[in-house]
Amino acid sequence: MSDYKLLNTRAPRVDAVDKATGRAVYTDDLKRSGMLYAALLHSPLAHARILNIDTSRAQKLPGVKAVVTHHEAGIEPYGVSPARYDETIFCHDRVRYVGDEIAAVAAVDLDTALQAVSLIKVDFEELPLVLDGLTAMDEGQPQLHEMYEKNICAEVNWHFGDIEQGRKEADLIRTDRLTSKMQDAAFLEPQSVLAEVDSHGNLTMWSSTQAPHYVQRTLAMALKIPLHKVRVIKPAVGGGFGPKASCSTGELATCLLAMKTGKPVKLTFDREQVFLHSRARHQFFHTMTTGIKKDGTLSFLEHQCILDGGAYASFGIATVYYAGSLLGGPYRLKNMKYDGRRVVTNKPACGAQRGHGAVIARALFEVQLDRLAEELGMDPIELRLRNVMEAGETTCNELFVSSFGMREALEAVRDSATWRQKRSQAGRIRRNGKGIGAACGFFVSGAGYPIYRSQTYHCTVITKVDDVGGGVTVMSGAADIGQGSDTVLAMITAEELGLSLDDVKITSGDTALSVDLGAYSSRTTLMTGHACREAAQDVKRQILAAVGGRLGVPPETLDLRDGLVVSLAGDIDFSALREEYLKEHKGFRDLPSGPQLTFREASRIAFLELGSIVGTGKYKPPKLGGSFKGATVGTSPAFGCSAQIAEVNIDLETGEVTVDRITGAHDCGFAINMTQVEGQMQGSMMMGMGEALMEQVQYDQKGRIVNANLAEYKIPTSLDMPHLEAIVVESNEPHGPYGAKEVGEGAIMPVIPSILNAIYDATGVRIEELPITPERIIAALHAAKNALLDSK
Amino acid sequence: MILPQFDVLVPETVNEACAMLAEHAEHGVRVLAGGTDLLVNLRRPIITQHVPRCDGCRTHPEGAVSSTIDCTMWESEPLMASGGSLRTLLRDQEKTSPEFLVSLHKLKELKNIRRSDDGGLRIGALTTLAEIQRSPEIRQDYTALAEGTDNLGSPLVRNRGTLGGNIVNARPAADAAVPTIGLGAMLTLHGKSGTRSVPAEGFPTAPGKTIIEPDELLTEIVYPLSPTYSGSAYYKLANRKALEISTVGVAVWVILEKPGGPVADVRVALGAVGPTPILAKSVPAVLIGKVPDKAAIAEAAEAAAGDCRPIDDHRGSAWYRVQMVEVLTGRLLKIAVERAGTTT
Numbered sequence A: 001m002s003d004y005k006l007l008n009t010r011a012p013r014v015d016a017v018d019k020a021t022g023r024a025v026y027t028d029d030l031k032r033s034g035m036l037y038a039a040l041l042h043s044p045l046a047h048a049r050i051l052n053i054d055t056s057r058a059q060k061l062p063g064v065k066a067v068v069t070h071h072e073a074g075i076e077p078y079g080v081s082p083a084r085y086d087e088t089i090f091c092h093d094r095v096r097y098v099g100d101e102i103a104a105v106a107a108v109d110l111d112t113a114l115q116a117v118s119l120i121k122v123d124f125e126e127l128p129l130v131l132d133g134l135t136a137m138d139e140g141q142p143q144l145h146e147m148y149e150k151n152i153c154a155e156v157n158w159h160f161g162d163i164e165q166g167r168k169e170a171d172l173i174r175t176d177r178l179t180s181k182m183q184d185a186a187f188l189e190p191q192s193v194l195a196e197v198d199s200h201g202n203l204t205m206w207s208s209t210q211a212p213h214y215v216q217r218t219l220a221m222a223l224k225i226p227l228h229k230v231r232v233i234k235p236a237v238g239g240g241f242g243p244k245a246s247c248s249t250g251e252l253a254t255c256l257l258a259m260k261t262g263k264p265v266k267l268t269f270d271r272e273q274v275f276l277h278s279r280a281r282h283q284f285f286h287t288m289t290t291g292i293k294k295d296g297t298l299s300f301l302e303h304q305c306i307l308d309g310g311a312y313a314s315f316g317i318a319t320v321y322y323a324g325s326l327l328g329g330p331y332r333l334k335n336m337k338y339d340g341r342r343v344v345t346n347k348p349a350c351g352a353q354r355g356h357g358a359v360i361a362r363a364l365f366e367v368q369l370d371r372l373a374e375e376l377g378m379d380p381i382e383l384r385l386r387n388v389m390e391a392g393e394t395t396c397n398e399l400f401v402s403s404f405g406m407r408e409a410l411e412a413v414r415d416s417a418t419w420r421q422k423r424s425q426a427g428r429i430r431r432n433g434k435g436i437g438a439a440c441g442f443f444v445s446g447a448g449y450p451i452y453r454s455q456t457y458h459c460t461v462i463t464k465v466d467d468v469g470g471g472v473t474v475m476s477g478a479a480d481i482g483q484g485s486d487t488v489l490a491m492i493t494a495e496e497l498g499l500s501l502d503d504v505k506i507t508s509g510d511t512a513l514s515v516d517l518g519a520y521s522s523r524t525t526l527m528t529g530h531a532c533r534e535a536a537q538d539v540k541r542q543i544l545a546a547v548g549g550r551l552g553v554p555p556e557t558l559d560l561r562d563g564l565v566v567s568l569a570g571d572i573d574f575s576a577l578r579e580e581y582l583k584e585h586k587g588f589r590d591l592p593s594g595p596q597l598t599f600r601e602a603s604r605i606a607f608l609e610l611g612s613i614v615g616t617g618k619y620k621p622p623k624l625g626g627s628f629k630g631a632t633v634g635t636s637p638a639f640g641c642s643a644q645i646a647e648v649n650i651d652l653e654t655g656e657v658t659v660d661r662i663t664g665a666h667d668c669g670f671a672i673n674m675t676q677v678e679g680q681m682q683g684s685m686m687m688g689m690g691e692a693l694m695e696q697v698q699y700d701q702k703g704r705i706v707n708a709n710l711a712e713y714k715i716p717t718s719l720d721m722p723h724l725e726a727i728v729v730e731s732n733e734p735h736g737p738y739g740a741k742e743v744g745e746g747a748i749m750p751v752i753p754s755i756l757n758a759i760y761d762a763t764g765v766r767i768e769e770l771p772i773t774p775e776r777i778i779a780a781l782h783a784a785k786n787a788l789l790d791s792k
Numbered sequence B: 001m002i003l004p005q006f007d008v009l010v011p012e013t014v015n016e017a018c019a020m021l022a023e024h025a026e027h028g029v030r031v032l033a034g035g036t037d038l039l040v041n042l043r044r045p046i047i048t049q050h051v052p053r054c055d056g057c058r059t060h061p062e063g064a065v066s067s068t069i070d071c072t073m074w075e076s077e078p079l080m081a082s083g084g085s086l087r088t089l090l091r092d093q094e095k096t097s098p099e100f101l102v103s104l105h106k107l108k109e110l111k112n113i114r115r116s117d118d119g120g121l122r123i124g125a126l127t128t129l130a131e132i133q134r135s136p137e138i139r140q141d142y143t144a145l146a147e148g149t150d151n152l153g154s155p156l157v158r159n160r161g162t163l164g165g166n167i168v169n170a171r172p173a174a175d176a177a178v179p180t181i182g183l184g185a186m187l188t189l190h191g192k193s194g195t196r197s198v199p200a201e202g203f204p205t206a207p208g209k210t211i212i213e214p215d216e217l218l219t220e221i222v223y224p225l226s227p228t229y230s231g232s233a234y235y236k237l238a239n240r241k242a243l244e245i246s247t248v249g250v251a252v253w254v255i256l257e258k259p260g261g262p263v264a265d266v267r268v269a270l271g272a273v274g275p276t277p278i279l280a281k282s283v284p285a286v287l288i289g290k291v292p293d294k295a296a297i298a299e300a301a302e303a304a305a306g307d308c309r310p311i312d313d314h315r316g317s318a319w320y321r322v323q324m325v326e327v328l329t330g331r332l333l334k335i336a337v338e339r340a341g342t343t344t
């Protein structure tokens, strides 16, 4: 048990009641007087030259206030990674996917805006399509962008240690493949934007975003206005999972329309537009060759990956690096080679999604470990335990793990799921439809570097004491997108100041408040948590100094607990302070009367001494990582790790999969809020399960999505969900506030491979293409049967 | 997408409804029951819309408003020709949107479940899928129909969606229509000039198309008597456990001469393996008169697989579907025979 009052408890989320009662305000709930509605014209073709855009009829439609195309927006490129600015606000010469934005309209209502969009006439000349990521690099394929020769948008070639030496040492080597499909993050709230320009030219945009700071930068750059004239506010957000981390054309177009019309303008995506805009998980084609010694020690990993990234770079440069770098852990692996290429194709652009870049790579590697264990006749968990890293070790690609509960997590799931009984003989596969499989995972706890090159603090927090005394307001740019960061900030502040959660007000997700890089790379608890603690401690120091001064006692002898000022050096006479406070509040009820000085009195007295009391905190990771090209991606002040066991039941005649149970353990360093940690683990299990078994964005031959809605894009329903067990492992991370590190993304890592390994245990067949549909299982069983017949 | 504009007409009687349908047939009029199919279709997405490639759907305004839920069940082709403006297509689509909806919600007489004179069951077309799912009588005597509703959509969809709507929307995968065909039901169609009764299996003609006349309503679905030694079953094969369009749906109905004894009659209906739900025509010849043992059932299952003509689509390949028809028919026959033997 910890000494904390609030931290490490199951305190209810600060936004729970508002969200459950519908009181929470999302962007689409916002209304401004005189507000206009925007609509976008999307390309119906996946690849075509634009010959002419005629907006004249749209302009003339009554109720239309502005029609904008590249003529108004300009054609200066922007994007996520400075080295790959490959997007323009609107297409001007070419469209590159079905959904690429060509124009936008603002009108008095949505009907009119949509009608106006339908009056825009675009003449296209169709171009040949590139739809297959595997062949996109081939000779003779049409090129999507001048800057991407052979359609290669990014390439990574890494070699750590010595692969040849590893090969020599290995007793057993095998090569395996795994392919996935493009995903949709399937968040509940479609993107929504409201933009407004005031009479001084200040642009304010409310948006359903994960990263107000990055979006602010992109708006300023692409719309050519100074950064300080742009303010991005994030109201309540219904999930992001990555795709909302970059600035969208929807955001840019809406701001542009607000600037043109001088009126507030709103745009809310239809679910179909969510799919078209995408920026979700790439399609991965992985090939891995792993070598192992007889005793189970890993000797090398040689890894190739092609990522189909869709039409633009988006976050994809980081993705191709992450796909390689995060295999550096959680096992001791001295020799690793990685060749990754991200290609562009005529499909919606892919970006970051929970477990950025690393999920499918992890899935294949964990499958390989199982297959190697089988060939060695070793229990797959035993094999993993022989290789896990311990705290204080550094990976071959120079990632330092300062805390690491990997062994503990793996042992916890093994014991809780009674693995030994269920998987009786090492390496023996049951093939009777019931199966059990295990896997591990490894993930960053906050990206070590911002997406643009800068020495910037990754976050700052300002905590201001109410001038009237009694409570505090925390001001932060951090983005609570449903993951619960506001609750974490409130808990930390309340803990430090000895307050109740109700006396801490959180204002966040606003670029006017502070810098915060946003909700991505599982960074907020560690990074903003540090800054928040520092700001609270700053406040505390000031209050105690003022009060100590008035009482004539050293501030070090005072502390703030349970809403009171406590003296660590025996009783003190504070009657003068109380008298002063009471005098100020004649006629008030509910005044302090107990035997101790309250925070309410102390904070007011401190104000009377000092004026407004403001505490500040900041955080920036130390210099991290190696000096090789791309060494920054994958670095982090800390690393989370996790283990999971999946139990499945397969109908061997129809291929239907029922996941009966998932047992997961995650090392989050220290659980600031137990319930939230478990919630992230459970959410990860659900998302990973969907990705393993059903999710895939499907295209026709013309590059159109055939399932751009949540009826046809399948995610698990409550009836599909198995029993989930979430075991929290706490390794006390030295670089995290109170020992805390990530859980938001790391917990998804072992889900897919544990299911893949369980399905193998159940059926004796390996599936090399995700999602694992019933049909793929039946096809694999047939192929196995035929192979057996052939061999006889 | 937002809904197109239309007027809603609210008849008080079936005859009035038919008169309204006849009057507005020229301008585009649609019947509105639970709306879980119709309203979804009217809100077509902007860009990735598809219409079935079958004849008729291209030219027939009704067909053009095909389901976003399962129109791609049948080989599909986008509405949009290459090049040109996407938005002109939206206008084309608006033309096909109905000007009037005739809402049936006041026709209480179509919302009931009762015994017919010969001991069969008559279900009013407006009976909701949830009401069917909850009916102990249906679960006892027409188990396949009850099971057809069990995994249909979600509780919300079942609370609004009607049996009539499931049959008239004529989707190849319709989960209540397939057992309705399997159980040998007759459909009562009421039009301006009278009433006719047609077998359920002949009703749908193509995805979204039926033999219903523009002025006709489906008023009642009449299931024949469920004999003493009879049993039925339905199975919906899909990739998740709710909110799914079946990859394959199979309904079987078996009547035995005596418990364990020879098969007196059998019907097998198949969903999602053709442009409409279909009856597996060769099964009765294989099974009638035989003791339904393992071998006979296996033969019948193989015959059912031979009767279907599925296509490849994004829910599953023809190869897989044919096999699943065989697997599921075999399993369901076994279950239905067991149920037939234990009927009291």
Ligand SMILES: Cc1cc2nc3c(=O)[nH]c(=O)nc-3n(C[C@H](O)[C@H](O)[C@H](O)COP(=O)(O)OP(=O)(O)OC[C@H]3O[C@@H](n4cnc5c(N)ncnc54)[C@H](O)[C@@H]3O)c2cc1C
Binding pocket: A711, B030, B031, B032, B033, B034, B035, B036, B037, B038, B039, B040, B069, B125, B126, B129, B151, B152, B153, B154, B157, B160, B161, B162, B163, B164, B165, B166, B167, B168, B169, B173, B174, B175, B176, B216, B217, B218, B219, B243, B244, B245, B246
């Ligand atoms: C999320 C979701 C999930 C779904 N899942 C499934 C599923 O798993 N399985 C399945 O089979 N279906 C499913 N559906 C489709 C639909 O819910 C069902 O087919 C339902 O039975 C339709 O009934 P309704 O009363 O809502 O029909 P409506 O939408 O009101 O009508 C459907 C069609 O039938 C016509 N019509 C309706 N009643 C009559 C009548 N009495 N006379 C003449 N014409 C009539 C209408 O004009 C319209 O063309 C789903 C729908 C949704 C939205």
